[in-house]
Amino acid sequence: MEKTIALLPGDGIGKEVLKVTVDVLKAIEEHFHHQFQFQYGLIGGDAIDQTGTPLPDETVEICKNADAVLLGAVGGPKWDSNPPALRPEKGLLGIRKQLDLYANLRPIITFQSLLDESALKREYIDGVDFIVVRELTGGLYFGEPSERITKDGEEGAVDTLIYKRSEIKRIIVSAFEMASKRRKHVTSVDKANVLETSRLWREIAEEVAKDYPDVTLEHMLVDNAAMQLINAPKRFDVIVTENMFGDILSDEASMITGSLGMLPSASLSSTGLHLYEPVHGSAPDIAGQNIANPTAMILSAAMMLRHSFDLENEAKVLEDAVNQVLQSGKRTADLAKGGPSISTEQLAEEIKAII
Amino acid sequence: MEKTIALLPGDGIGKEVLKVTVDVLKAIEEHFHHQFQFQYGLIGGDAIDQTGTPLPDETVEICKNADAVLLGAVGGPKWDSNPPALRPEKGLLGIRKQLDLYANLRPIITFQSLLDESALKREYIDGVDFIVVRELTGGLYFGEPSERITKDGEEGAVDTLIYKRSEIKRIIVSAFEMASKRRKHVTSVDKANVLETSRLWREIAEEVAKDYPDVTLEHMLVDNAAMQLINAPKRFDVIVTENMFGDILSDEASMITGSLGMLPSASLSSTGLHLYEPVHGSAPDIAGQNIANPTAMILSAAMMLRHSFDLENEAKVLEDAVNQVLQSGKRTADLAKGGPSISTEQLAEEIKAII
Numbered sequence: 001m002e003k004t005i006a007l008l009p010g011d012g013i014g015k016e017v018l019k020v021t022v023d024v025l026k027a028i029e030e031h032f033h034h035q036f037q038f039q040y041g042l043i044g045g046d047a048i049d050q051t052g053t054p055l056p057d058e059t060v061e062i063c064k065n066a067d068a069v070l071l072g073a074v075g076g077p078k079w080d081s082n083p084p085a086l087r088p089e090k091g092l093l094g095i096r097k098q099l100d101l102y103a104n105l106r107p108i109i110t111f112q113s114l115l116d117e118s119a120l121k122r123e124y125i126d127g128v129d130f131i132v133v134r135e136l137t138g139g140l141y142f143g144e145p146s147e148r149i150t151k152d153g154e155e156g157a158v159d160t161l162i163y164k165r166s167e168i169k170r171i172i173v174s175a176f177e178m179a180s181k182r183r184k185h186v187t188s189v190d191k192a193n194v195l196e197t198s199r200l201w202r203e204i205a206e207e208v209a210k211d212y213p214d215v216t217l218e219h220m221l222v223d224n225a226a227m228q229l230i231n232a233p234k235r236f237d238v239i240v241t242e243n244m245f246g247d248i249l250s251d252e253a254s255m256i257t258g259s260l261g262m263l264p265s266a267s268l269s270s271t272g273l274h275l276y277e278p279v280h281g282s283a284p285d286i287a288g289q290n291i292a293n294p295t296a297m298i299l300s301a302a303m304m305l306r307h308s309f310d311l312e313n314e315a316k317v318l319e320d321a322v323n324q325v326l327q328s329g330k331r332t333a334d335l336a337k338g339g340p341s342i343s344t345e346q347l348a349e350e351i352k353a354i355i
Numbered sequence: 356m357e358k359t360i361a362l363l364p365g366d367g368i369g370k371e372v373l374k375v376t377v378d379v380l381k382a383i384e385e386h387f388h389h390q391f392q393f394q395y396g397l398i399g400g401d402a403i404d405q406t407g408t409p410l411p412d413e414t415v416e417i418c419k420n421a422d423a424v425l426l427g428a429v430g431g432p433k434w435d436s437n438p439p440a441l442r443p444e445k446g447l448l449g450i451r452k453q454l455d456l457y458a459n460l461r462p463i464i465t466f467q468s469l470l471d472e473s474a475l476k477r478e479y480i481d482g483v484d485f486i487v488v489r490e491l492t493g494g495l496y497f498g499e500p501s502e503r504i505t506k507d508g509e510e511g512a513v514d515t516l517i518y519k520r521s522e523i524k525r526i527i528v529s530a531f532e533m534a535s536k537r538r539k540h541v542t543s544v545d546k547a548n549v550l551e552t553s554r555l556w557r558e559i560a561e562e563v564a565k566d567y568p569d570v571t572l573e574h575m576l577v578d579n580a581a582m583q584l585i586n587a588p589k590r591f592d593v594i595v596t597e598n599m600f601g602d603i604l605s606d607e608a609s610m611i612t613g614s615l616g617m618l619p620s621a622s623l624s625s626t627g628l629h630l631y632e633p634v635h636g637s638a639p640d641i642a643g644q645n646i647a648n649p650t651a652m653i654l655s656a657a658m659m660l661r662h663s664f665d666l667e668n669e670a671k672v673l674e675d676a677v678n679q680v681l682q683s684g685k686r687t688a689d690l691a692k693g694g695p696s697i698s699t700e701q702l703a704e705e706i707k708a709i710i
C-alpha cells in the first residue's frame with residue numbers, strides 16, 4: 001500500500017514523540033511491505049518563529065495532499081503573551097477548522113499493567129472501556145463575536161456558543177455509529193437545564209436515536225457527568241458532547257488511565273482526510289530531554305493505520321507491541337514512579353524490536 | 356441573638372433535608388438562647404405547581420426581609436419537559452440573580468471517617484482542604500442572546516458567555532480575601548488559550564493579585580484543572596473560576612469526599628444577605644423515603660451561623676456534632692455501602708442529641 005502521511009511535529013515534546021513514531025512507522029512499512037511518504041509541515045509556535053503565522057498555507061496544502069495527518073503538540077511559554085492571532089493554539093484550531101475535523105475520538109481504556117498508576121482505586125477502573133466523541137469545529141471555540149466589548153459603560157468581553165442543526169446532527173450520528181459497533185449505549189452530555197444550545201442538542205439526539213433502535217440513549221448533565229466519570233466510569237460506552245464540555249471531560253477521563261502519556265486521539269473529517277494526535281500537550285517542562293512518553297503518539301499512529309488506511313492487522317501488531325513492552329515493565333519516567341526508566345527513543349526501539 | 360431565616364425547601368429531598376435542619380437549628384437556638392424566626396417560601400417545581408411560576412415575587416420578598424436564606428434543592432422529572440421559563444431551575448437562577456448572589460463557595464474537605472468511601476485512593480485525598488469560589492450570576496448562565504436562531508438557512512441555537520470587568524473583579528477579590536486567611540494560594544481557572552472572556556479574566560486576576568503581595572496566584576487552564584483535581588487535589592487552596600467551569604469543576608471535586616451528601620455551599624451577595632444550600636440536587640429517585648443524607652444541608656446551616664450571623668462557636672458545635680456522629684459509624688444509606696443505615700430523621704436526632 002502507498003500512502004502519504006503529513007507530519008506536523010509542532011512544539012516541545014511534540015517534535016520528540018513524532019520523531020520516534022516515524023521510526024516505528026518505518027518498521028511497520030518495512031515489515032508489511034508498504035510505502036509511506038512522509039511530508040513535514042510547520043504548525044504552532046515553531047511555525048510562528050519560522051514564518052510569522054501559526055498555520056502557514058503551505059502546511060494546509062501539505063495536509064490536503066496527504067492521506068492522513070499526524071500531529072505532535074503545540075504551545076509553550078515562549079508564545080504565551082502573544083496576541084490571540086499569533087498563538088500556537090490558533091494553528092491547531094485553524095487546522096481543525098480547515099480540514100473540517102469535526103469529530104474528535106478519545107478512547108479511554110485501562111491498561112492491565114498500569115492499573116495501579118491511577119489516582120482511582122483499581123476496582124473502579126479495572127475494565128473501563130469507553131470513548132469520548134467530542135465535537136471539534138463549533139461551539140465556544142469558533143463562535144462570533146469573541147471580543148472585547150463595552151458593557152454598561154465598562155470594559156467587558158464576550159464569547160459565543162453557537163451550533164446549527166447539521167453540526168450537531170453529524171457528531172451525534174458519529175456517536176451512534178460507533179456505539180452500534182460497540183456496547184450499544186450512548187451518553188449525550190449537555191447542560192439542557194440552562195443552555196438553549198443544549199436543548200437543541202438534546203432534541204437532535206432524540207431524533208437521531210430513532211434511527212438506531214438497538215442503541216440506548218441517555219442524557220446526562222455535564223456537572224453530573226464530571227462526577228460519574230470518577231465514581232462510575234465503567235457505566236460508559238460512548239460519550240458524545242459539544243466542544244468545550246468535551247475538552248474538559250476528556251481530559252478528566254484521561255486520569256482514569258493514570259497517565260496522559262498513554263492516550264491517543266483521532267479527529268475525523270467529512271472529507272475522509274483525518275488527523276491523529278496524542279491527547280497530551282507540548283509539555284514544555286520536560287521538552288528536549290528525551291524523556292517524554294511516546295506511547296500516546298504511537299497509539300495515535302495505530303489509530304491512523306486502522307481508520308485511515310484500513311490496516312487492521314498492522315494496527316493490532318503495533319498496539320500489541322506497545323502492550324508487550326508495557327508488560328515487560330520498561331517504562332518512561334512518567335510511569336516509573338522515580339524507579340528506573342528508559343528514554344523516549346529507547347521505548348520506541350523496544351517497540352520496533354517486537355514488530 | 357434574634358434572626359429571621361428564610362426557608363426555601365424546593366423539591367424532592369430538598370424538603371426532607373431542610374425539615375430536619377430546622378429541627379437541628381431549633382436545638383442550637385435553645386441551647387444558646389437565640390431567637391430564630393423561620394419564614395417559608397416556595398421555589399422550583401413546588402412553586403410552579405402551586406403558583407404557576409418557579410419564583411413567586413412573594414418568595415423574593417420573604418428572602419429580602421430575612422437575615423439569611425436556607426435553600427433545599429429544586430427540580431424533578433415532573434417538570435423536565437416544561438418550557439424553559441417554567442422549569443424549576445429558573446427559580447434557582449432567578450433567586451441567585453435577584454439577591455445578587457455572585458460568589459458561590461464550596462469547601463472541599465475530606466472527613467477522616469470517610470476516607471475510604473472515595474473512588475480516589477486514600478493517599479491522594481487524605482488532607483485535602485480547598486475551596487472552590489464559583490462566579491454565580493454571570494457568564495453563559497445569564498448572557499443574552501440565549502435562543503433559537505436561523506444560521507445559514509437552518510435551525511440553530513446560541514448562548515452567550517459575557518462578563519464585564521466589575522463582575523470578574525469582585526469574585527477574584529473574594530477569592531484573594533479568602534486565600535489571605537488560608538494558605539495564601541489562589542488558582543484562577545480559565546481557558547485563556549481560546550476564550551476572550553478568559554483573557555480578560557486573567558488580566559484582572561493579575562491586577563487584583565498586586566494588592567495581595569503575600570498571596571500567590573497561578574493560572575490554570577480548565578482542562579488541566581479537571582485533571583489536577585483528581586491527580587493532585589492537595590495542591591489547591593482557593594480555586595476561583597467563572598460560572599460554567601465552576602459548575603463542572605465543583606461537582607467533580609465533590610467526588611473527592613466520596614459523597615455529594617456531605618457538601619455544603621454558601622452563596623454570598625454584595626448586600627450582606629447570603630444564601631446557603633447543599634451541593635446536591637433534589638434526587639427524585641430517593642425522595643419521600645426518609646433516607647437522604649441531611650449532612651450537606653446541616654453543614655450549610657453551620658456556614659450560615661458563621662458567615663451571616665458571626666456565630667463561630669455555634670457553627671463549631673454543629674460541625675463537631677456532625678463529625679462525632681460520623682465517627683460513631685452511624686450513617687445514612689448513601690454512605691452505608693449496603694450495611695445497616697439510619698434515616699434522615701434519625702441522623703438529625705443523633706446530631707441534636709449531642710448539641
Ligand SMILES: CC(C)[C@H](C(=O)O)[C@@H](O)C(=O)O
Binds near residue numbers: 089549
Ligand atoms: C490547545 C487547546 C486549544 C486544545 C483544545 O482546547 O481543544 C487542547 O486542550 C485539546 O484538547 O486538544
Ligand SMILES: CC(C)[C@H](C(=O)O)[C@@H](O)C(=O)O
Binds near residue numbers: 447
Ligand atoms: C440546577 C442547576 C441550574 C445548577 C447550576 O448549574 O448552577 C446546579 O447544578 C448547581 O450547581 O447549583
